[in-house]
Amino acid sequence: xxxxxIRAQVVLLARTLHVPPERLAHLERLGAxxxxxxxxxxxxxxxxxxxETFRRISRLVPFxxxxxxxxLVQRIIPPAMTGRAAGAVGVDHPKKAAETxxxxxxxxxxxxxxxxxxASIGQLADVAPPExxxxxxxxILRRRDYVTVGPFLAYATSNLIAAxxxxxxxxxxxxxxxxxxxxxxxxxxxxxxxxxxxxQRVPRMMRSVLAGSPDLQLAALSVFARCEPEVIRxxxxxxxxxxxxxxxxxxxxTAIRLGAVPELLILAGNLSRQALGKMAASPVFDDYDxxxxxxxALDGNTETNCWRGLFTLxxxxxxxxxRRTARLLAALPDPMVIDLPTRAxxxxxxxxxxxxIAVADPTAQGRFGxxxxxxxxxxxxxxxxxxxxxHLDARLATITDAAPTMSVxxxxxxxxxxxxxxxxxxxxxxxxxxPW
Amino acid sequence: xxxLHGGYDGADxxxxxxAGARADLAQELNGPLAVCEALSEQEAADLLNLFRSxxxxxxxxxxxxxxxxxxxxxxxxxxxxxxxxxxxxAN
Numbered sequence: 001x002x003x004x005x006i007r008a009q010v011v012l013l014a015r016t017l018h019v020p021p022e023r024l025a026h027l028e029r030l031g032a033x034x035x036x037x038x039x040x041x042x043x044x045x046x047x048x049x050x051x052e053t054f055r056r057i058s059r060l061v062p063f064x065x066x067x068x069x070x071x072l073v074q075r076i077i078p079p080a081m082t083g084r085a086a087g088a089v090g091v092d093h094p095k096k097a098a099e100t101x102x103x104x105x106x107x108x109x110x111x112x113x114x115x116x117x118x119a120s121i122g123q124l125a126d127v128a129p130p131e132x133x134x135x136x137x138x139x140i141l142r143r144r145d146y147v148t149v150g151p152f153l154a155y156a157t158s159n160l161i162a163a164x165x166x167x168x169x170x171x172x173x174x175x176x177x178x179x180x181x182x183x184x185x186x187x188x189x190x191x192x193x194x195x196x197x198x199x200q201r202v203p204r205m206m207r208s209v210l211a212g213s214p215d216l217q218l219a220a221l222s223v224f225a226r227c228e229p230e231v232i233r234x235x236x237x238x239x240x241x242x243x244x245x246x247x248x249x250x251x252x253x254t255a256i257r258l259g260a261v262p263e264l265l266i267l268a269g270n271l272s273r274q275a276l277g278k279m280a281a282s283p284v285f286d287d288y289d290x291x292x293x294x295x296x297a298l299d300g301n302t303e304t305n306c307w308r309g310l311f312t313l314x315x316x317x318x319x320x321x322x323r324r325t326a327r328l329l330a331a332l333p334d335p336m337v338i339d340l341p342t343r344a345x346x347x348x349x350x351x352x353x354x355x356x357i358a359v360a361d362p363t364a365q366g367r368f369g370x371x372x373x374x375x376x377x378x379x380x381x382x383x384x385x386x387x388x389x390x391h392l393d394a395r396l397a398t399i400t401d402a403a404p405t406m407s408v409x410x411x412x413x414x415x416x417x418x419x420x421x422x423x424x425x426x427x428x429x430x431x432x433x434x435p436w
Numbered sequence: 437x438x439x440l441h442g443g444y445d446g447a448d449x450x451x452x453x454x455a456g457a458r459a460d461l462a463q464e465l466n467g468p469l470a471v472c473e474a475l476s477e478q479e480a481a482d483l484l485n486l487f488r489s490x491x492x493x494x495x496x497x498x499x500x501x502x503x504x505x506x507x508x509x510x511x512x513x514x515x516x517x518x519x520x521x522x523x524x525x526a527n
Binding site for chain 2: 016017018019023026027029030033034035037038041042045046049050053056072073076077078080081082084085
């Protein structure tokens with residue numbers, strides 16, 4: 001996910017600065033959000049720098065027939081400059097803007113788009129007929145210039161998104177372009193339209209993804225992982241509904257090979273019970289290397305959605321895979337193992353974590369017990385509480401023996417004592433205890 | 437203007453260059469950005485240089501585009517049209 005988005009932001013910044021993307025490759029470390037912030041500010045200043053000039057050009061539009069001016073523009077003005085002016089002028093004269101695209105020709109208009117102000121597209125789409133814009137989008141996708149479409153999706157109104165669903169027939173192109181969009185909100189809006197729109201394109205789209213190139217699969221996972229939970233769930237139902245076991249196997253292997261394990265796990269963590277069952281039943285998990293690669297990819301990662309995916313997915317696999325997963329988790333570095341209960345709390349997956357620990361071999365259980373014995377007394381009490389709540393006291397005796405705990409009453413007593421000592425006894429009379 | 441290479445900037449009589457590149461970049465961007473804190477002074481100086489160059493390039497391209505469009509007018513109207521529409525901006 002982040003790699004694609006970061007790459008897109010580098011390309012966009014490079015376009016703003018008129019340099020090749022390779023010139024700015026070293027700035028990838030700033031991350032997508034940082035690069036986006038920088039690019040938006042710089043582009044905004046450049047647009048503002050010429051705003052008055054564009055306003056004056058705009059005032060001429062009513063007096064010069066487009067049939068006279070547009071052929072001249074196309075012949076004389078470089079697309080970069082036409083693109084810069086087009087947003088400002090188009091917003092002033094939206095009806096003429098649609099006509100302009102027709103007069104300019106789709107190809108020249110597509111050349112202009114990389115230089116347009118993305119914010120103006122949304123304003124235009126609301127007042128002008130969207131068909132000319134859709135023709136331009138199709139031309140850009142035909143050129144496989146997916147990075148150019150990405151920024152505009154952030155400003156696409158519901159009208160334009162609906163028009164795209166009807167008019168952009170390139171399933172793969174649409175997914176690849178969406179992968180380059182920065183705004184997660186607009187990605188969800190697009191997927192929601194594809195899910196609920198009259199064309200019902202998602203099943204066909206998912207078949208294309210499952211049978212598609214690694215790049216397409218990577219882009220699709222990046223898109224899915226950035227959607228809102230209910231959209232991921234709906235997409236997942238269709239993806240695993242139409243996907244044969246070999247196709248699902250292939251998708252998971254691609255995700256691992258191309259470094260998209262976090263995206264795969266975010267997808268898993270938001271699946272319906274049925275779709276998760278299909279994913280977990282994939283023969284790919286019989287391969288020892290699969291879980292090894294997945295757990296290794298989480299080393300150093302604290303993202304809640306990823307851990308939710310790992311625990312929910314692993315808990316639905318067979319006992320052998322669960323045991324192997326527990327062993328792999330036990331082999332993580334100390335800080336990661338010590339923080340597993342925190343990850344379980346954040347992701348709300350205590351039952352799944354305890355289930356994995358319960359089937360773990362004694363060596364792995366001993367490792368968890370020793371690591372969690374170093375937790376604070378209150379946290380050990382929380383651990384004990386969860387184990388007790390899930391009726392696993394007998395099966396997890398290794399853990400509770402290794403991590404001696406205090407009672408919940410004792411936790412309260414010590415807390416009150418501490419407050420009295422600090423002179424804040426009455427500061428928070430509604431005392432509550434979170435088991436973690 | 438900053439020299440970007442640590443030299444003496446004669447325009448305002450201060451030592452410019454790499455040492456103040458992040459601050460210069462923030463000023464050029466109309467205010468600080470969190471991401472600029474992650475830039476080294478060298479990177480900030482480089483970006484500032486590229487940004488200024490891009491602004492100059494775009495200004496020149498826009499002026500060229502306006503000249504191109506005005507160039508299609510009959511000769512007697514060219515200068516006066518440009519003067520009426522864009523004179524103050526050119527300055």
